Amino acid sequence: MSVVAVVRFPGTLDHESAERAARDAGAEVVEAWHADADLPAGTRAVVLPGGFSYGDHLRPGAIASRSPIMGAVRRHADAGGRVLGICNGFQVLCEAGLLPGVLRPNASLSFVCEQAELEVADETTPWTGGRVRGEVLSIPIKHHDGAWFGDPGTARVVLRYRGANPNGSVDRVAGVANAEGNVMGLMPHPEEACDPLLGSVDGRALFLALVA
């Protein structure tokens, strides 16, 4: 069974739902504590779940990106291992330089929580489960600092918001991968779209990619 490590920083909030989603995708889930310098033995893939690590003090993700576990996450990514950053996890990956761009406060300057429609912009990464370009995923967003800012010409944009841009991100970017495609970050919350009871199962593709 594929071991998926879910990283926990002080202030991480979505680890339990991310763990549930990874388990449902077939993973054996282990916790990776922020203060540890190594990932648990046998880790095949890593999830950085959402939340307010360190209370968003300084800048969202800034403090967490410098915590001991991130050295291990970087080594894992450099070795080609898969890493999924969700919301605050995406912010941490950008702050750590593992993904291009930064996340700025929403254009509205307000927190926004609602269901979002996402278009697959790059069908060649493992993260969208074989969906073709232009297919639409329904996954909720909930963030205050989700406006991606970067160069969409050079970044590997995997997901874009469809319809009205909910946060003012450049080129409606919702999620990006690194050039190799093994590190993925997105502001929407796929772990909240894995259960028919909650209205959508479109988030499962991202968790299945962790165990593929």
Next chain:
Amino acid sequence: MSASAEPLHRQLGLTDPEAERIRELMGRAPTDPELVMFSLMWSEHCSYKHSKPLLSGFPTTGPHVVQGPGENAGAVDVGDGLAVVLKVESHNHPSAVEPFEGAATGVGGIVRDILAMGARPIALLDSLRFGELASRRSRHLFTRAVAGIGHYGNCIGIPTVGGEVGFDDRYEDSCLVNAMCVGTVRHDRILRAAARGEGNLLVLIGNRTGRDGIGGASVLASAELTDADEDKRPSVQVSDPFTERKLIDCCLELADADLLVSLQDLGAAGLTSAASEMAAKGGVGLRIDLDRVPLREPGMAPGEVLVSESQERMLAVVEPGHLQEVVARCTRHELEATAIGEVTGTGSFVALWAGEVVVDIPAEHLTDGFPVYEVPMDPAPAPAPLDLARVPEPDDPAAAWLALLARPAVASKRWVYRQYDHLVGANTVRRPGGDAAVVRIPGTTKAIAVSLDGAERHCEVDPHAGGMAVVAEAALNVACTGARPIAATDCLNFGNPEKGSTGWRLAEVIRGMSDALRALEVPVVSGNVSLYNESPGRVIYPTPIVGMVGVIEDAAASVGHAFGAEGDVVLIAGHAEPRLDGSEHLGRAEGRPPAPDPAAVGALVDLLVVAAAEGLLVSAHDVGAGGVAVALAESAMAGGVGAQVALHGGRRPDEALFGEAVGRVLCSCRPDAADALQALASAHGVPVTRVGTVGGDAVEVAVDGRMVHVPLDAASAAYEGAIPEALS
């Protein structure tokens, strides 16, 4: 206040006879720190000295009750060894002074009440009242309070799943911010506040103690607001949700490892209240070494340490042998944990400062020694029914309908709940915007439905019927989702009970609530009273807020308020004659709204629960403010499909459309389920009327030979646009 030459007890809000009583109880003059402690513990906010005799009327027992009033929160059994813990509390006065921090710390406080029971918080709701949005001050209070609630709730990772907002000039000077939290806990893991075990240690966990929030309970929460309130801003606490999140994780871990004897949060009156309640409930004494309390700033006086309302602190009783492990686990969560004293056998609250005893009070004097006051019972005149002849009939009912949908009190609250994370935890089955939120109980296939409601105009004109109405509406909101209501929590927001008819209204509202709760067999397991919500110019409406929790055995069987498919049958379940008296359409507290029939409401609740479990309902929506017209438009907008309906009842078309009467639910079902639903309804003794069909892109009502037609897009523009436009 500080500049006055008044004796200290008066400066602290104690009356001369109260000061004398303290002297008698103590058998000596109290020290200054002792007097400060008494002033807080005997404040209305902590002691309920004006409301306690009236509260005894509530039903508080029942087969499901695991913990009734008197603890940090109430608890009810939901099967499988699990209990649901619930409480609502006000943070009105701090929010009027500093809305962002006032509302944020209100959320923090109610979450710690749930946490103190050893429960995992799973849902938050908020009930808010402000002046009209035409007022700049009210727009400021509203937007900042919402921002504060969002900031705190989002950051601690507990979904804010529901609540309500109302706007009326009567709240212009005294806004209301009531926060409710629901949690779950295994029966064998429930913690209580009572300190036990001589020699056990008192461990303070969480934030350091500073000068913020000193005197919050007495200065802010137990007196009327005046123009000088700007000066009270330092009495408002400062929020730190990041530490609260660590506190939640850490305390649940400590409870799970069975390392805590008891647990209590530090709220109003800080350490004084937490420690004296732990001592009095346990029938033990406590000795606290104030020098060991970690301080945020130097130079604090012992009295300040004792009453600081610095947030995000919990006080635990820990066996000495477990101290090391408790501290280690707290340290791992980057929290301070400090042994500041111990449990003694004396029954006294003793505090030392620099080795000297500065406080030595029998704990029960603090928690139970206060005088109980009878409030004056001057009845308000009975209201006369509305003279319909003096209410102009709208020339264009469709325009009146749209205007009603655009009233901020009726309009969509999306602007509010879009700012709240209502999904975190991945258990939110029914999101905000419906009758009640539905949240799966983690690790089970069950769900709770939860709503928070008020009926203040009704309570103003007819407090007994209004008290019944607020309970009935809360129960119906929960039942519309298919959940059986099992427990309630309440926050009684009133003006100064020593003035006018406020005391009588309070008593009447409680009597009405109790009558309805008994009929519905729903106990009150926790609650809060907030008095003195008035300024020299304005007294708030009597505003009881009821939080209701219900249980759905199969989360997947819950029902929403959205219409489904074209051709579905539209029905109204329950019968009550709609009246414009006190209605949203009338827009003022005038006339005599119909009193709810609790027995009929109970039968309707039963019908909804059974019908949902049998899969007979596509939608169910309580007919509330704005009458059938608003309920119809809301179900249609939510489903993205219209309906054609014929209405009867009411003495005029506008009364049929917009008249209100608690006890009616707008339902829809598939055509092939209609007969079964009607048979079930007659078996429950509930009248059900087929009124129309789902379909089209407009809501159309035939009433008294006229057709009233509102296109869905026009309805949505009015309903969704109102609050954003009022704020822009």
